[in-house]
Amino acid sequence: MNLGSRWKLYGDGSAPPPGEVVRPEERLSWGRTVGLGAQHVVAMFGATFVFPVIMGLDPNLAIMLSGLATILFLLIVKGKVPSYLGTSASFVGAAAVISPGGANPAVLTGAVCVAGIVLALSGAVVHLLGPRVVLAAFPPAVTGAVVMLIGFNLAPVVAQNYWPLDQWTALLTMVFVIAATVLLPGFLGRIAILLGLVFGFAVSWVSDRAFGPAALPDGGSAPRVDLSGVQEAAWFGLPSFHTPEFEVSAILVALPAVIALIAENAGHVKAVQEMTGDDLDPYMGRAIFADGLATSLGAAVGGSPTTTYAENIGVMAATRVYSTAAYYVAAAAAVLVGLCPKFGALVAATPNGVLGGVTVVLYGMIGLLGAKIWAENRVDFGDPAVLVPIAAGLIAGIGGLRLAIGDAFVIEGIALGTVVTLAGYHVLHRFSPGHPRPPEPPQDGPGAGGPVAARDTDDEGAEPR
Template identity: 60%
Template sequence: MWKLHNNGVLLPDAVVKPTERLGWGRTIGLGAQHVVAMFGATFVFPLLMGLNPQLAVMMSGVATLLFLFVVKHRVPSYLGSSASFVGVATAIYAAGGNPATLTGALFVVGLLLFMVGIIIHFAGARVIHKALPPVVTGAVVMLIGFNLAPVVAGVYWPVDPWLAFVVMLIVVGLSIGLRGFWGRIAIFLSLVIGYVLSWLADVVFGPMVKEGADGTVTEQLRVDWGAVQQADWFGLPPVTDLATWEFGATTNVVGLHLPQFSLGAIIIALPVVIALIAENTGHVKAVAEMTKEDLDPLMGRAIAADGAASMLATAVGAGPTTTYAENIGVMAASRVYSTAAYVVAAIVAILFGFSPVFGAVISATPSAVLGGITVVLYGMIGLLGAKIWKENHVDFGNPVNLIPAAAGIIIGIGDVKVPIGDFELGGIALGTIVTIAVYHLARAIAPRQMREEADGATLQYDVEGMHHVDED
């Protein structure tokens, strides 16, 4: 299925294509790095949604295998839980819903996404190009990456700032200083080193002292394996009786269950489709930019595959899926786009789903370690948007390009929200809508010469870009 890259020899500046692979030992190492990148979000977001994280991790592996099969292994991606759904879950619960009505509403979101993908597949990628030209896609990729900045600044980094700073320096040093394969898995090596440093810090300096909002002082270990010691080696998520579920209860994390369908919950959830289309489109565009391949013919397949994977996951009580921005950062750092590594990551995730203890070990990764790693990864994702602009010669001296990108990026990065009934639309979704809507509004009201100048820059790139591809 995968061609062995350069007889297994990885040169320093080589790029490994999606349909190629390294030796299986190295491929497994890269797969482990993708697991590291996706695991925190795949585990945490379902927990915040009142859904079972063990089940979510298992279904993320199944969803990834489905996605790779549908896109014929040409679009490397990992599919996991999305932060976009956390606000939806809160709104549905506040309106009297339960996890079954939540997964039912999100099943419909997956169905709609699947239908959009089918339309794009048959109508052609030109539909996307007209709606999402380079200035828009660059802005969407940028705001997706930089929207993750508050996760670093507000969640991971403050727990132990100096340790996070040290881990960040380790990531920088290993990513730039190491050569060959070891440089490609610098993120994973940084996590292992950071994990060990955190344990040593506990041994040498003792637990961290934390003061709560009420003035209560508590001690907290950097590496806490309490959950690991209590976890079983093998086991499936429980089947949950929702008759006993109560919103806000400490036991509100549910396991396997069938979805239920509520019109009110569906209406609350539907706007998230915008975010999913943007995330998938941005992902395919970013991968195409990195691999220098034309992936537009697979755009519809990718979106439809994510929709089908979301339907499959929500049908058993897990959260829906989306292509992972975190793993774009791993690919950008390693320059290895082999889908074989993603298959390894998917299989590992499925195995995690059968073993609570392994999930507990990964979830015990110190927040400071995640902070040091993600501060680099998330920034790399955002800057891929700037790379799209540069490669497409986007002219920001033209207000048709400047104004929509400026407004959308600030909304996305600042996580600006607008209320729509009981639902708040904000962040990536609102930033994407504003960027697209304001761009097309600007084109509609701009003088003809201004529009032609904006189109001319893009057309020039298209001709040059095709010529460049032919030469390669």
């Protein structure tokens, strides 16, 4: 059985000349392949460990599982879709509701586990019925609204939990990330989040020595950087595992992220298809299934959700090397990093002000990805059947409206906004005059073939997943 783990040497093993590409089933010399794998590790690193910290989960476990998830993904897609699976940002909004401040990690991972199973089942359906079923169920208008809900619903988390703890460090970190994303060239722009974390750490360390401990909202004070946990941590050891717990209310909050992940995976498959010239539609269902399976298996042991990473697709576009061998190298390196508790302790020591500055940018970018999906697919907001359900869903979700059904069942926030948007859109297009079915997206140009197909380019900045 060919699982895409055998590679033919490309030429003499050196980098491809202009206009040529290294295909997924090929590889460069092992020395160059290891170097490319290191690039992929750096590209995924910042977002993959910062999102677990924000969600109150173990970053060491997230890094280790991202490597294992990537290997699982490559095996399921038979090596046809080169991609790295890092921590998904789509569940950050649900985490803020289910486990504020990391209070209920077991309930959060239980909800993520169920969402992963639903995502895997969705992938199986797409594999059986074809990729067009994705657009039929989740057209760009709906997908964009759900992604926007997930991002903008997080604004209070920044304003209440991170920013007030060290506003000046947060401001400087935010300005640095914005500038780095836009002004730094190529690969450096893609790792702006990682660079921002390093910059924020440095600012916090200098501030501790220049101005003393940071003042806390409760009247106390604390040092911005506390590395005592790093000194005590071992160099080698297993991450922290836990058993998930399942609550219906939490699961309902997490399920809308499935829509975003379906769209994201479909878009990434299309992006790789455009770069390689291969017909990858037969593998779209496999890709979605693999991501769902990796998410559910990871959450079953207390890990973070996963998704394919645009940052790593950008690395491929820049290098023109699509070899899956480089991804296996990156995955192996991630597993080794995950087995280093010192790394996890260092991540856990990230100052709150630094997280405040980074999350302002990340959460806003997540929300605006929804608007980008609308723009690329030319969603018509002059059509009341599109405008009205989306408008109502956004206010219901971002405003945190609650709908209580009896004493034991409540649907609110992102979940309620998603239900309003999805149900309203399809009902109106089914029954309103002149709308027998949702309009098809254009087959050429931006967004062709998927809600977010055109967003991964070689000049793209660091984009959250």
